[in-house]
Amino acid sequence: MEAEPPKLSTYLGFDFSTQQVKALVIADDLKVLQEAAVHFDSELPEFRTQGGVIQGANGEVTSPVVMWIKALDLVLDKLRVAGTDFSTVAALSGSGQQHGSVWWKRGTREVLTNLDPQKFLHHQLNSSLFSRPNAPVWMDVSTTIQCQMLEEKLGGAQRLADISGSRAYERFTGNQIARTHSTNPDIYGNTEHISLVSSFACSLMLGDYAPIDLSDGSGMNLLDINTKDWHEDCLKACGVGLRSLLGSPVPSNTVVGKVSNFYVERYGFSAECNVVAFTGDNPSSLAAMRLDRGDVALSLGTSDTLFLSTSRPTPGLEGHVFVSPIDPDLYMGMLCFSNGSLTREGVRDKCAEGSWDIFSELLESTPRGNFGNMGGSVGSMGGSVGSMGGSVGSMEKCRVLATGGASRNKALLQIAADVFQAPVYTMNVSNSAALGGAYRAKHAFRGGAYEDVIPCPTYTLATEPAADASKIYGQMLDRLDMFEQKLLAESGAT
Ligand SMILES: Nc1ncnc2c1ncn2[C@@H]1O[C@H](COP(=O)(O)OP(=O)(O)O)[C@@H](O)[C@H]1O
């Protein structure tokens, strides 16, 4: 009797984040079967990154594209060693750090669509095939002039926010593209396609250029979040022929094709394995966390972000509105703070002998409120959250759901509980972005309502606000608000 072919019953999720590529496989009941990660600085030292990036001149911050490609080969190998049977993967999806852009050189599609399974991926897609071998990433702040120009051309910061969900931000891809267009016309002219990090990672698995999804596409200052298409005036303000360079955006739950034959031959994937559009890491975390009414997610990764799901977006001059990664008729509101884990690591190394345990002890032995001194993104977030629809503490039955590498630090979570004046919960998987990839893969494969396919995960109460938190932090948040207003007035921004 012939053996039955293995069932397509598992789902694979990736996350191409700032410091590492992570991947995990889940069973049909959503249980995590295998997990693996490749840390750029320590496991791919030949690329000489620090925190996954290279600091350049004039505020430029980039990452080598080939480092990401090599990490994909390695992470798949690690999964295989951990016992993954790729032939059972029914669908895969994933996420990438937001806003970064990958510039494919003219003629590269030919290589991408004809990958040789006998060779390493990074030997075939080498740096000569990218018109910018080092991709600009979300930490890049070199585009202040382009931001000013975009807001002027679109009729002001608020109008741009009404259209694209955000005023102009240096890291947003449209402004990054505008800078290359004006300062490096040769590079621009030599490019046949521009991907986000998410759609680039998806392209690697698809073996062809994958479309940008609506949710990550909302972080570009180019997409009209109301019509769900590129906005013509934004495109024109940032470059020439951009509609064709970017391709058409698609809803995040789109099946974009079958996995490339490269992975069928090299890793034993089924030729029927579906590839679902990848999205941004924060949207992907939202998909994993299944945020309910009153839930606010706090992601403590390389950057710190705060986000929630909403049906009534109110784009303002602070924060971002993205199309939801789950349902293109819904939205997600987000605040992002770049001084997250790397800043905390700096403090740990300077004041706590490089030990998170000592860091936590010091934090716990400092009186609540730190004698009125303010700093750190978790503290600042409490003041800024008003721009997303009211103070978290005043929301009925609010929960703060923490994720990301630093969410395992109880002392930090206590500060979050006190500042937000709400209980803080954690999931048992801190790698929520990759998990969201696997969940979205399953949803797109199965179809139907997201909440029917992906039941709410179990959360564990990590900590509750201290009794005196509202007295201490309430006053500090008022002071923080006053400082911000003063600074804005002095800078002429209001
Ligand atoms: N015990 C800890 N306390 C505070 N931060 C931690 C702890 N363990 C890990 N981290 C932080 O987690 C960060 C990585 O988080 P992660 O969510 O994986 O980042 P990213 O997805 O951006 O690559 C590290 O930079 C590290 O500073």
Ligand SMILES: O=C(CO)[C@@H](O)[C@H](O)COP(=O)(O)O
């Ligand atoms: O720029 C943003 C969001 O707007 C960042 O949140 C990036 O998406 C990087 O994510 P992490 O690697 O810190 O998770």
